[in-house]
Amino acid sequence: MQLKLEHLNKTYTTKRASVTAVKDISLDFPDNAIIGIIGKSGAGKSSLLRLASLLETPDQGEVYYDGVRVDHLPKKELNRRRLEIGMIFQNFNLFSSRTAGKNVAFPLELAGWNRRDIDERVHEMLALVGLEDREKSPIATLSGGQKQRVAIARALAPRPNILFCDEATSALDPQTTHEILDLIKKIHANMNLTVVMITHQMEVVRDACQYVAVIDKGCVVETGAVSDVFRSPKHEITREFLSNIRRSEISVESAIAYLQDNGYEVSKR
Amino acid sequence: MSPITELVLQSTWETVVMVFFSTLFAVLLGFPLGIFLFVTSPRGIAPKIVPYQLISRIVNTLRSFPFVILMIVMFPLSRVVLGTAIGTEATIIPLSVAAAPFIARLTETALNEVDKGVIQAAVAMGASKRQVVRKVMIPEALPSIISGITLTIITLIGYSAMAGAIGGGGLGDLAIRYGYQRFRTDVMIESVVIIIVMVEVIQFLGNKAAALVAKYPLGSFGRSKKVK
Ligand SMILES: Nc1ncnc2c1ncn2[C@@H]1O[C@H](COP(=O)(O)OP(=O)(O)O)[C@@H](O)[C@H]1O
Numbered sequence: 001m002q003l004k005l006e007h008l009n010k011t012y013t014t015k016r017a018s019v020t021a022v023k024d025i026s027l028d029f030p031d032n033a034i035i036g037i038i039g040k041s042g043a044g045k046s047s048l049l050r051l052a053s054l055l056e057t058p059d060q061g062e063v064y065y066d067g068v069r070v071d072h073l074p075k076k077e078l079n080r081r082r083l084e085i086g087m088i089f090q091n092f093n094l095f096s097s098r099t100a101g102k103n104v105a106f107p108l109e110l111a112g113w114n115r116r117d118i119d120e121r122v123h124e125m126l127a128l129v130g131l132e133d134r135e136k137s138p139i140a141t142l143s144g145g146q147k148q149r150v151a152i153a154r155a156l157a158p159r160p161n162i163l164f165c166d167e168a169t170s171a172l173d174p175q176t177t178h179e180i181l182d183l184i185k186k187i188h189a190n191m192n193l194t195v196v197m198i199t200h201q202m203e204v205v206r207d208a209c210q211y212v213a214v215i216d217k218g219c220v221v222e223t224g225a226v227s228d229v230f231r232s233p234k235h236e237i238t239r240e241f242l243s244n245i246r247r248s249e250i251s252v253e254s255a256i257a258y259l260q261d262n263g264y265e266v267s268k269r
Numbered sequence: 270m271s272p273i274t275e276l277v278l279q280s281t282w283e284t285v286v287m288v289f290f291s292t293l294f295a296v297l298l299g300f301p302l303g304i305f306l307f308v309t310s311p312r313g314i315a316p317k318i319v320p321y322q323l324i325s326r327i328v329n330t331l332r333s334f335p336f337v338i339l340m341i342v343m344f345p346l347s348r349v350v351l352g353t354a355i356g357t358e359a360t361i362i363p364l365s366v367a368a369a370p371f372i373a374r375l376t377e378t379a380l381n382e383v384d385k386g387v388i389q390a391a392v393a394m395g396a397s398k399r400q401v402v403r404k405v406m407i408p409e410a411l412p413s414i415i416s417g418i419t420l421t422i423i424t425l426i427g428y429s430a431m432a433g434a435i436g437g438g439g440l441g442d443l444a445i446r447y448g449y450q451r452f453r454t455d456v457m458i459e460s461v462v463i464i465i466v467m468v469e470v471i472q473f474l475g476n477k478a479a480a481l482v483a484k485y486p487l488g489s490f491g492r493s494k495k496v497k
Pocket residue numbers: 012013014019020021039040041042043044045046047048
């Protein structure tokens with residue numbers, strides 16, 4: 001699906017203050033791309049994602065899916081549209097009152113699928129994420145990476161054409177982050193799917209995304225193809241994010257060197 | 270069987286009846302009220318200020334009544350409904366009225382404590398408000414609601430003993446009439462020990478029930494169908 005945002009604005013007013021979390025953001029990405037939206041904590045990423053995923057309505061501006069305006073849809077149509085939208089989250093947000101399989105079944109129950117079709121789809125999705133043997137597992141018994149796999153299976157079960165990921169790998173260790181990103185890329189390659197990933201880690205953008213938008217204080221400061229942005233970053237914030245990866249990579253390198261010096265075998269992946 | 274043993278058994282049975290039915294009525298009344306409070310609260314999913322404030326005030330008022338006073342206030346109601354204000358059946362009315370607001374609040378609290386992210390996920394998948402409450406919030410809050418009901422039952426055992434003091438029957442009544450007024454310390458001790466055992470059993474069963482609900486979430490049973 002092709003996602004287009006036009007002049008989005010969103011202000012949150014609380015008793016104490018009013019914060020403009022999204023300021024005149026316009027973005028337009030090609031169909032079926034993996035898009036990264038990177039920004040520091042509090043930059044407005046989650047707010048932007050809630051607008052783009054129709055969880056909230058913008059104060060001003062428009063959201064288009066495949067050229068059709070979808071902000072301010074009537075309730076009924078909005079809930080129907082939701083089946084075309086998948087979402088995964090930093091904290092997984094799985095239902096602890098349901099097994100892994102029943103979590104995946106949930107959106108299908110909402111969509112009114114019959115039992116047979118639900119069972120079949122649940123198996124198919126759990127197999128896709130490599131958890132076919134965990135259908136009856138309570139969520140509490142799964143590791144972080146397994147939880148995010150279940151969340152991905154649940155999000156994609158009703159065959160959405162866009163997947164929003166809010167810091168989906170931020171609660172995971174680097175190795176598991178890698179596995180989840182690989183899984184998302186694999187799924188993306190085999191499906192008609194646009195993926196929008198929000199993150200504060202430039203590694204995620206580098207390893208998984210084709211396009212990137214850098215946002216700061218509610219505004220887009222830089223956008224483009226990932227290769228271009230990495231080759232010639234224009235904005236200072238972007239450069240800061242890039243230098244952060246270099247620094248963490250240097251520290252990984254030095255850790256590996258340290259281990260090797262001390263007689264451990266380290267395989268570089 | 271000695272007459273005293275018979276009396277103790279009879280009283281134990283009365284206490285069980287009182288506590289069972291008052292818990293049942295309190296849950297039947299309090300659970301829906303708790304859901305109502307949760308849904309209509311100013312920060313709930315369908316705020317309705319006036320009905321919320323009204324029910325909330327009534328619940329608070331009933332909760333702040335000392336139980337003894339509540340019992341006396343309830344005498345007329347018991348007379349209207351049952352034709353009498355004393356005896357085991359009559360005591361069930363004030364016990365239910367005392368426990369229902371408690372159940373309502375603990376249900377509301379348990380629902381409020383459900384992770385907001387989980388609710389957001391359900392909404393993002395297209396769940397309506399009704400579906401969010403029925404299919405997500407109540408199941409997610411169930412272990413905590415069960416713990417709360419366990420606590421309520423234990424409180425009711427205590428209250429029922431108090432109710433005995435004004436003719437409600439049961440173990441409290443026995444302890445006072447025989448143990449205190451007729452200096453039968455053995456009867457008093459027996460009554461108290463049985464009450465303690467009851468509390469322990471309820472606590473044990475309640476913990477077990479909450480743990481089982483958490484351990485076997487929806488979808489744990491039945492064979493896994495292999496669909497080709
Ligand atoms: N529902 C809300 N109510 C009030 N303020 C909010 C709300 N959501 C976000 N904000 C504010 O908007 C700003 C951006 O937040 P957010 O979008 O969560 O940032 P990010 O996801 O990039 O960390 C923050 O200052 C935050 O406090």
